[in-house]
Amino acid sequence: MTYGTVFAGWRDASPAWPAYTRHAFVQDLGDGTLPRAAFLHYLKQDYVFLVHFARAWALAVTKSETVAEMRLTAATVHGLINEEIALHIKTCAEAGIDEAALFATQERQENLAYTRYVLDAGHSGDLLDLLAALAPCVMGYGEIGTYLAQTKTSDTYAGWIDTYAGDAYQQVCANVGALIDGAVARRIGDAPQASPRWATLCARFDTATRLEVGFWDMGLAP
Amino acid sequence: MTYGTVFAGWRDASPAWPAYTRHAFVQDLGDGTLPRAAFLHYLKQDYVFLVHFARAWALAVTKSETVAEMRLTAATVHGLINEEIALHIKTCAEAGIDEAALFATQERQENLAYTRYVLDAGHSGDLLDLLAALAPCVMGYGEIGTYLAQTKTSDTYAGWIDTYAGDAYQQVCANVGALIDGAVARRIGDAPQASPRWATLCARFDTATRLEVGFWDMGLAP
Amino acid sequence: MTYGTVFAGWRDASPAWPAYTRHAFVQDLGDGTLPRAAFLHYLKQDYVFLVHFARAWALAVTKSETVAEMRLTAATVHGLINEEIALHIKTCAEAGIDEAALFATQERQENLAYTRYVLDAGHSGDLLDLLAALAPCVMGYGEIGTYLAQTKTSDTYAGWIDTYAGDAYQQVCANVGALIDGAVARRIGDAPQASPRWATLCARFDTATRLEVGFWDMGLAP
Amino acid sequence: MTYGTVFAGWRDASPAWPAYTRHAFVQDLGDGTLPRAAFLHYLKQDYVFLVHFARAWALAVTKSETVAEMRLTAATVHGLINEEIALHIKTCAEAGIDEAALFATQERQENLAYTRYVLDAGHSGDLLDLLAALAPCVMGYGEIGTYLAQTKTSDTYAGWIDTYAGDAYQQVCANVGALIDGAVARRIGDAPQASPRWATLCARFDTATRLEVGFWDMGLAP
Numbered sequence: 041m042t043y044g045t046v047f048a049g050w051r052d053a054s055p056a057w058p059a060y061t062r063h064a065f066v067q068d069l070g071d072g073t074l075p076r077a078a079f080l081h082y083l084k085q086d087y088v089f090l091v092h093f094a095r096a097w098a099l100a101v102t103k104s105e106t107v108a109e110m111r112l113t114a115a116t117v118h119g120l121i122n123e124e125i126a127l128h129i130k131t132c133a134e135a136g137i138d139e140a141a142l143f144a145t146q147e148r149q150e151n152l153a154y155t156r157y158v159l160d161a162g163h164s165g166d167l168l169d170l171l172a173a174l175a176p177c178v179m180g181y182g183e184i185g186t187y188l189a190q191t192k193t194s195d196t197y198a199g200w201i202d203t204y205a206g207d208a209y210q211q212v213c214a215n216v217g218a219l220i221d222g223a224v225a226r227r228i229g230d231a232p233q234a235s236p237r238w239a240t241l242c243a244r245f246d247t248a249t250r251l252e253v254g255f256w257d258m259g260l261a262p
Numbered sequence: 263m264t265y266g267t268v269f270a271g272w273r274d275a276s277p278a279w280p281a282y283t284r285h286a287f288v289q290d291l292g293d294g295t296l297p298r299a300a301f302l303h304y305l306k307q308d309y310v311f312l313v314h315f316a317r318a319w320a321l322a323v324t325k326s327e328t329v330a331e332m333r334l335t336a337a338t339v340h341g342l343i344n345e346e347i348a349l350h351i352k353t354c355a356e357a358g359i360d361e362a363a364l365f366a367t368q369e370r371q372e373n374l375a376y377t378r379y380v381l382d383a384g385h386s387g388d389l390l391d392l393l394a395a396l397a398p399c400v401m402g403y404g405e406i407g408t409y410l411a412q413t414k415t416s417d418t419y420a421g422w423i424d425t426y427a428g429d430a431y432q433q434v435c436a437n438v439g440a441l442i443d444g445a446v447a448r449r450i451g452d453a454p455q456a457s458p459r460w461a462t463l464c465a466r467f468d469t470a471t472r473l474e475v476g477f478w479d480m481g482l483a484p
Numbered sequence: 485m486t487y488g489t490v491f492a493g494w495r496d497a498s499p500a501w502p503a504y505t506r507h508a509f510v511q512d513l514g515d516g517t518l519p520r521a522a523f524l525h526y527l528k529q530d531y532v533f534l535v536h537f538a539r540a541w542a543l544a545v546t547k548s549e550t551v552a553e554m555r556l557t558a559a560t561v562h563g564l565i566n567e568e569i570a571l572h573i574k575t576c577a578e579a580g581i582d583e584a585a586l587f588a589t590q591e592r593q594e595n596l597a598y599t600r601y602v603l604d605a606g607h608s609g610d611l612l613d614l615l616a617a618l619a620p621c622v623m624g625y626g627e628i629g630t631y632l633a634q635t636k637t638s639d640t641y642a643g644w645i646d647t648y649a650g651d652a653y654q655q656v657c658a659n660v661g662a663l664i665d666g667a668v669a670r671r672i673g674d675a676p677q678a679s680p681r682w683a684t685l686c687a688r689f690d691t692a693t694r695l696e697v698g699f700w701d702m703g704l705a706p
Numbered sequence: 707m708t709y710g711t712v713f714a715g716w717r718d719a720s721p722a723w724p725a726y727t728r729h730a731f732v733q734d735l736g737d738g739t740l741p742r743a744a745f746l747h748y749l750k751q752d753y754v755f756l757v758h759f760a761r762a763w764a765l766a767v768t769k770s771e772t773v774a775e776m777r778l779t780a781a782t783v784h785g786l787i788n789e790e791i792a793l794h795i796k797t798c799a800e801a802g803i804d805e806a807a808l809f810a811t812q813e814r815q816e817n818l819a820y821t822r823y824v825l826d827a828g829h830s831g832d833l834l835d836l837l838a839a840l841a842p843c844v845m846g847y848g849e850i851g852t853y854l855a856q857t858k859t860s861d862t863y864a865g866w867i868d869t870y871a872g873d874a875y876q877q878v879c880a881n882v883g884a885l886i887d888g889a890v891a892r893r894i895g896d897a898p899q900a901s902p903r904w905a906t907l908c909a910r911f912d913t914a915t916r917l918e919v920g921f922w923d924m925g926l927a928p
Contacts (some may be wrong), residue, residue, distance in 0.1 A: 385603065
């Protein structure tokens with residue numbers, strides 16, 4: 041499944057992309073060597089992450105120019121709050137961590153840096169600046185899920201892997217890819233790489249990707 | 263059904279509330295004398311209104327402090343984009359106006375003034391400032407629907423009246439009322455009328471209500 | 485003095501521009517027939533306008549991408565708050581209206597519509613969307629001042645006319661024109677009219693210009 | 707010179723305050739043991755910091771409710787862009803680093819985390835949320851400057867120390883303290899510690915203070 045033309049261009053231009061999608065944390069999920077405590081620490085931080093990530097997608101609704109853009113950004117907010125967060129709540133509940141404890145998790149600097157950067161990308165720019173900062177998380181998890189489904193040597197984290205490799209999440213990536221392609225065409229035209237904005241958007245994407253690397257680093261250092 | 267304690271306080275403090283909820287446009291809906299052309303003109307403007315009103319509710323997601331606040335504000339965005347706007351599209355389609363025409367409606371000043379005021383209330387203040395500016399539309403339509411269901415002498419606009427008098431919409435008003443009560447208690451405490459913010463919030467509510475009066479005026483002057 | 489290339493393009497594409505810059509309110513300033521009460525009513529509303537207009541220029545600081553953009557937008561905030569507002573305070577004080585009374589002026593719908601539209605243009609888009617909505621006021625007053633200085637048949641409103649026709653204000657227009665040209669080149673490139681954003685920006689400029697017409701209409705109807 | 711009542715309350719409630727104001731980086735400035743390379747690294751990051759910090763103060767202008775609040779927040783933007791940034795440019799120029807190089811500095815995660823958190827505090831809340839996140843930097847540097855002026859055993863960094871210990875900067879702290887006291891009184895009243903918002907504002911202040919600690923940590927690890 042393709043995630044769209046613009047995303048492919050941003051990814052290929054991002055020096056930090058391999059360090060993010062082939063990070064040691066990712067490898068340790070695939071071979072099952074990630075300690076359970078590190079995984080739960082990651083899930084708790086990721087719960088707080090998703091709260092702020094949903095806020096950033098809600099900001100995208102406010103910056104949409106068409107009803108089609110609004111429908112897709114609002115559907116993503118809905119999915120994040122009602123489905124993806126729910127998954128974290130369920131997994132953590134099984135480990136004895138209730139939602140009040142999740143919400144009270146002290147947000148680590150690496151976590152905070154990422155979501156607040158995304159929100160500021162949206163506030164300081166237009167919808168494209170925001171989408172360029174949102175894309176690495178959405179599509180990166182799609183790529184990582186697919187990669188781990190093909191290469192994993194352990195089923196310890198199969199639940200996590202199946203979530204992101206599965207059809208539902210892959211469809212989210214395809215939808216967001218189409219949203220990005222349409223939003224770029226609407227605002228920059230058919231040859232976005234010829235626009236001065238291309239470099240700015242690539243820089244936003246790469247900065248967000250570097251912050252993803254920091255998030256994985258944090259995941260390995262509870 | 264009650265719309266909550268805080269809303270009741272804001273409404274009672276708003277000089278403009280009766281002019282809005284008992285406006286000639288409202289009365290003409292109840293006795294069926296509103297010309298069809300005026301109703302369609304209103305529906306087209308209201309479609310554009312709902313687009314920006316949904317943006318304002320999405321802004322409320324970004325300004326929420328708890329997951330419960332996020333769930334309710336996000337559900338409202340979802341309802342506006344997927345249900346309330348859909349109703350306008352359907353009614354207008356029956357009158358031969360397609361969605362592209364709806365979206366291309368030139369926004370009247372009275373319409374624009376209202377939604378941009380609400381958005382700015384949110385950007386310049388916190389969630390309470392935004393909710394005080396959102397409440398007159400949500401709850402006012404609930405009150406108007408109930409009033410017209412009890413007093414109407416014509417079924418010409420029964421579809422519109424039933425929508426806002428109906429259980430589903432009344433439940434939305436009750437939910438938003440509970441959201442407001444909770445958000446106020448969380449930020450100002452149990453005696454909000456003793457806080458200096460009370461007067462500011464009442465002023466926001468009344469300004470938004472005056473802008474609703476302007477919207478009805480516009481509805482009568484296609 | 486030129487106000488820049490981009491502004492000239494936006495103005496030439498704006499159907500509402502002549503209705504704004506040659507409005508009856510403008511003509512009445514030039515021939516001195518504007519009633520004093522209407523002028524003071526306008527000044528009081530314009531004081532409230534400038535408060536929110538300064539907020540919109542401050543938003544432009546937050547959306548700047550270079551230190552040069554920040555310096556010019558911040559200088560405009562400074563000028564509005566410390567000089568242009570000061571002029572209104574002085575003129576109104578001479579007419580017995582103190583600043584507390586000015587600040588307490590109830591904002592008219594036509595006034596509110598304009599500034600909140602500008603603020604929302606900034607929040608929903610990037611710096612260019614904001615500048616396209618700010619430009620009609622800044623440059624329109626520059627054009628009107630120059631036009632009235634050349635055509636006026638009365639000195640009744642010479643103080644007002646001299647302010648906007650004078651070198652200091654004309655320099656502000658030239659600086660803002662250069663800011664716009666630079667910001668557009670940086671984000672869209674050397675042929676902005678070939679970009680899909682050109683139509684969007686022209687529409688923003690024309691909407692803001694129509695709201696200026698509404699502001700003059702209000703000025704004639706205290 | 708006092709920095710106001712509210713600031714004193716926030717500082718006393720902040721567990722992270724001593725770790726920030728008595729950090730090893732601070733001590734090394736006072737005894738002159740901070741390596742020059744670390745100081746220049748810090749100055750370059752601080753230049754980028756000030757760009758975004760000025761954006762956050764500009765956001766405060768947009769969230770002001772009185773002309774007095776606007777004047778003080780706008781004056782701070784002006785001072786940051788035209789004076790404090792100018793000092794960094796001058797010091798770095800003496801070390802052979804020009805402004806283009808400064809602006810091109812790759813922003814470190816610890817730096818980015820702080821300013822984007824402050825901006826989001828403003829966007830998600832009201833002026834008080836923003837001021838609580840801005841205060842640790844403004845007043846912390848005032849306290850640190852005064853402390854080092856009294857305790858320093860070396861003149862190596864006397865220029866930096868004198869800037870923050872000096873009358874001009876101490877006056878900025880006093881002005882910002884008065885702004886905060888007034889803004890709190892206006893929105894929460896005379897007994898802010900009795901309001902549910904007090905805990906939220908203390909948490910904002912402490913989070914920003916923790917991010918200051920991270921900034922110093924980064925300063926020691928070029």
